[in-house]
Amino acid sequence: MNCPFCGQPMDEGVIQSRDGVYWTAKARPVAALPLGGKERIDLSDGMGGGLFSGYKAAAFCCKECKKIVLEYRD
Numbered sequence: 001m002n003c004p005f006c007g008q009p010m011d012e013g014v015i016q017s018r019d020g021v022y023w024t025a026k027a028r029p030v031a032a033l034p035l036g037g038k039e040r041i042d043l044s045d046g047m048g049g050g051l052f053s054g055y056k057a058a059a060f061c062c063k064e065c066k067k068i069v070l071e072y073r074d
Ligand SMILES: [Zn+2]
Pocket: 003, 004, 005, 006, 007, 008, 062, 063, 064, 065, 066, 067
């Protein structure tokens, strides 16, 4: 993927978390994140949750622009 800001190739990688990877419209207590809410988007690939693997979402990084871009499932 090329960076949508500067057009240069981005580095592919992952964002990881032990308890899930979410986007929310407003910050909320971390302990409440898995409870849901219509303004929450699960960014993980749905394969996580293992004792050592956690959750992950593929993401692209532009170190020049300091931007991270990722695609999420429905
Ligand atoms: Zn860039």
